[in-house]
Amino acid sequence: SNPVLTVDHLQTHFHMEDNQTAKAVDNISFSIFPGETVALVGESGSGKSMTALSIMQLVAKPGRIVDGSISLNGIDLLPLTDKEMTAIRGKEMSMIFQEPMTALNPVFTVGNQISEVLRKHLKLPKKEARDKTINLLKTVGIPRAESVVDEYPHQLSGGMRQRVMIAMAISCNPNLLIADEPTTALDVTMQAQILDLLKDMKDKYQMALLLITHDLGIVAEYADRVLVMYGGQIVEESPVAKLVESNKHPYTKGLLESLPSMDVEVDRLGTIKGTVPPAHQFPIGCRFSARCPYVMDKCREVTPAMEKVDSNHFIRCYLYEKGVSEHDS
């Protein structure tokens, strides 16, 4: 089948006051297919949210998409007008955020907010929109849907609010759902419930799901493929089943080592020293070079390219560069 979403050489830059350019999203490419969950992982500041906002075309000034293309079901989104994008956002593709309180309007009932989306995109009459809203609330597992429909966001728990957000996001049956750290603000039990719900909805409606998280544990359990992002670039693309293999980007390895696991003492957890460089101060060469335990001289000179190491598995690192190591080692 054809991909739902294709991102091709996307670049989103921020022009800073001092004339520096922050390359928040620097030349990234990937696709997502119907029914597939692709996880976008990396520490905060690696460009994940900016990638999502770019796809939705919600990048705030002074940020700007400067190059590349984004296509949804074969339609090139970047040339579209604001009005055309407004018709697509919430209908063909939706996004949910970490904190639903910021996305829900506190002065309207949850029912009014979902109905509004249905009336706008599907032109449903009032009564039908309300009935469909109640059904949607039931679909996402909200008990007492008939009364919750008339409640305000602050009357609901964090988990219930996130369910409301999911109901709103899927209300028009989008092809693509983007979930940006959808469970980071929730406790562990609630996290699993919300992720299970997202998975069920994805399967039920055959959506493509772009799941943004910093948690590789979530990736292992819920995603089909993973894109590891660092310094505005994708540094590894891999089927999730291959994440445990020895072939991994050193950054991915670091992320995996910082995962808690049952048989590892908490104080022995590996963590990657240092922080993601800010997007206007990327080092020359490999962006991970300042933190990489395997760093070589050439890593600090030229940015490595993505290399195919296996079917569907790509790594951006000189350790995996083909046909070069025998010449310059």
Ligand code: SF4
């Ligand atoms: Fe480390 Fe060099 Fe690979 Fe970058 S290119 S991840 S610095 S070994």
Ligand code: MG
């Ligand atoms: Mg983020």
